[in-house]
Amino acid sequence: MALFVLVCPTAVVAPIGLRGVSTLTCILVTCILVTCILVTDFNAPKFYTELKDNTVPRYMTVVGTSFGISIGLFASMAALGFLTFGGNSAGLILSNYSPKDTLMGISKIAVALSLVFSYPLAFVGFRDGVLDLLKVKERKPALMNSLTVGLLSFVTLLALIIPDVSFVLSFAGSTLGNALVYIFPALMFRGAVKKQPSPSKLQKFESKAVVGTALFGLIMGAVGAVKAIQSIM
Amino acid sequence: MLSPQKSPNRKGRGLLQFPSKFVSTYPDKDTDLSTGEDGPSSHRFYLFACIDLAVKSSIVSLFWNEKKRHWNPEYSEQFVLQPSLFFYILARVAITHSYLIGNPVVKGIVGAGVLSLPAGIAAFGNAPSAAVPAVALIAFIGALSAYGFGLTGRVCAMTKATTYRAAWAESLGAKSSWISAWTVTFKTCCAILAYSMILGETFQSIIAAATGNVFSTWLVLPTITAGVLLPLCMLKNLSSLAPFSLLGSLGMLYTAIAMFWRYITKAYTVSGKFGSDLAPHLRPAFGSIGASGIFNAKSAILLGMLSTAYMARK
Numbered sequence: 093m094a095l096f097v098l099v100c101p102t103a104v105v106a107p108i109g110l111r112g113v114s115t116l117t118c119i120l121v122t123c124i125l126v127t128c129i130l131v132t133d134f135n136a137p138k139f140y141t142e143l144k145d146n147t148v149p150r151y152m153t154v155v156g157t158s159f160g161i162s163i164g165l166f167a168s169m170a171a172l173g174f175l176t177f178g179g180n181s182a183g184l185i186l187s188n189y190s191p192k193d194t195l196m197g198i199s200k201i202a203v204a205l206s207l208v209f210s211y212p213l214a215f216v217g218f219r220d221g222v223l224d225l226l227k228v229k230e231r232k233p234a235l236m237n238s239l240t241v242g243l244l245s246f247v248t249l250l251a252l253i254i255p256d257v258s259f260v261l262s263f264a265g266s267t268l269g270n271a272l273v274y275i276f277p278a279l280m281f282r283g284a285v286k287k288q289p290s291p292s293k294l295q296k297f298e299s300k301a302v303v304g305t306a307l308f309g310l311i312m313g314a315v316g317a318v319k320a321i322q323s324i325m
Numbered sequence: 326m327l328s329p330q331k332s333p334n335r336k337g338r339g340l341l342q343f344p345s346k347f348v349s350t351y352p353d354k355d356t357d358l359s360t361g362e363d364g365p366s367s368h369r370f371y372l373f374a375c376i377d378l379a380v381k382s383s384i385v386s387l388f389w390n391e392k393k394r395h396w397n398p399e400y401s402e403q404f405v406l407q408p409s410l411f412f413y414i415l416a417r418v419a420i421t422h423s424y425l426i427g428n429p430v431v432k433g434i435v436g437a438g439v440l441s442l443p444a445g446i447a448a449f450g451n452a453p454s455a456a457v458p459a460v461a462l463i464a465f466i467g468a469l470s471a472y473g474f475g476l477t478g479r480v481c482a483m484t485k486a487t488t489y490r491a492a493w494a495e496s497l498g499a500k501s502s503w504i505s506a507w508t509v510t511f512k513t514c515c516a517i518l519a520y521s522m523i524l525g526e527t528f529q530s531i532i533a534a535a536t537g538n539v540f541s542t543w544l545v546l547p548t549i550t551a552g553v554l555l556p557l558c559m560l561k562n563l564s565s566l567a568p569f570s571l572l573g574s575l576g577m578l579y580t581a582i583a584m585f586w587r588y589i590t591k592a593y594t595v596s597g598k599f600g601s602d603l604a605p606h607l608r609p610a611f612g613s614i615g616a617s618g619i620f621n622a623k624s625a626i627l628l629g630m631l632s633t634a635y636m637a638r639k
Contacts, residue, residue: 136477136481137487137489138487138488140478140482141481148478152478155474155478156471156475159468159474160471163467163468165581166439166463167460167464169440169584170443170445170446170463171460172581172588174443174453176584177609177610178447179610180607180610181443183441185441185442188607190602190603195587199579199580208553211517211557212554212558218510218516219558221513221514222510233561240558245550247514248521248546251522251525252542252547271508272512274470274473276477277476279497280477280493281496283496284483284484
């Protein structure tokens, strides 16, 4: 039984506070997010807003560079792991390496570190989401502390009483995750272009073309959902 | 090798003195947890003493900062930055290191999406050329994700929105903006639920490796949550954690370099340095299904992994 978990330090940007940060810092932080998971789209507004001299070209440079680095890392690690162990590649590739291999042992520490320190970052994203849903505008320290204790207790209790939430996680992840990455941005872009007083020809064309990425997201979501359902059958 | 016989003397120490009903005997030597070689018992004792001492000193710090004998949130950041907690974290890392390196069966402890991708390739092929379409698929999906990320930022530029919900409201209407708000909240809730479950298992295993006893997750997870996660989550400014997050990502880069080195030096081939260290099911195995395997239905497994936010316990 292997464990596949996409470590998800969601909403990292808000707590780190990227206001007015340089392009290089922004690239680094984006890499942190993208390296861990490719779902970062709901952080995109913060990235754009808090980028120093935030223009669309600068923002696209940051996005292109950071995703490029991360994709390179993804592809190289996937390929190297497979080329080393072939058909016996384990669900967690580090499991394949010898316990006597100190070089690889160090990398296991990095994974553990990433896990521990990503938790509060992900938690803040959840807490902000709840505050948003509750339409809380004034965030007093007492309220924030109470909410933190309450939500953390709630999640901890869920983690204890639910023996296996893999289906919910994989099903919701593949459907909602794909919606956030492919479908929602496409819909929002189409809506935004329609509301533009005088959209350019390129914008009009792109608003039609993004339907393709939305459809791709639907297919990806369907694949993920089917895999999730298959896992419980 | 961990031994159940050694454990009773070390059961329940200081703050970690648990009722015996929460303590079960360590699994026998045929189970996963005990298959690895562990350090000498004195080493485990030292590590456990470190963590115990660190927990105590952290709590002392907490009370030190709790001036005037009431909880003041203004001091939460100072507490977390106390050197004692730093020491605590280092102790935990040391134990993690000791356990993870000492135990070849790391499955069920921690995982990361990128580290599961080789298994995704292995699901549809077993010849080296299978890596070619896989890399292309990773790049393609990554590029589409980047496009989506860019698109969201451009929507913000057009609508002057500063949040995801606001961008939705400005482009598609405020009435339906609850869809994006609920999606984001539910998605992050799923993520931290997974985190909690993994952390519970991780620390249960670490403590088992350190003490020789397996404590119930009902004891381990609340303890970790209250002792470590809660103070960190109560930080007003989490920027102090940024260097650690960056360290984690740089660790991934290090991992890639280490994997490259092990590949080019052929350390895991039959005649390689570590070729004979592994169990048969972990040794390199190559067959004849190469790039053409991408047309196999099993390639959907890799697609599923790349399908964002896909969390699955198989």
